[in-house]
Amino acid sequence: MKLLVCIIDNVYRDAVESRLKKQGYRMTELASSGGFWKKGNTTFLFGIEEKDIQQLQDELKSICVELEKKKQRKSKQAHRYTSFLLDVKDAAPFIGLGN
Template sequence: MKLIIAIIQDEDAGEVISKLNKEGFQVTRLATKGGFLRAGNTTLLTGVEEERVQEVMGIIEENSKSRTQYATLPSSCGAMHGFILAPIEVNIGGATVFVVDVDQFKKF
């Protein structure tokens, strides 16, 4: 058994969960926040048999879209006295996925 941990954009979460449920996968949804842009994310947890890992990965990949966004990076030194920080273009979205071995699984 494997535990799949997928960090995706909030905008993609509903569609990913819907597609996973349609294929019979149970999903736990956690509201999370990224550290770089401090934007909302969704972290999905699902336990699957090893032979179905690629099926889950395909659903996540097909339904997690990468986007371009402009953001002003937060300053760690406070106000920049007269300097205006120009927005920078960053790629967001897609998915970050971890697949972890599960030693034991029980459902009570």
């Protein structure tokens, strides 16, 4: 089991949440701001099996690209989102379980 931490621009938040929930992905959503991408971000935490990682990453990219085409908008940033993949056993301290 892996933990995918995805920090995404709020422009994409609703589309990501809606589409991935419809597809059965379970996620925790955290409003976030600060030094990483400044304001206007949401952090999603996904618990995912290793075999499904590439599919989730492809789906995230697809959602963002489709939204940009629909709204005729280009991303203002070099990246639409940034993600980190952790082994669940390594993520325990990160989410406060290893104390």
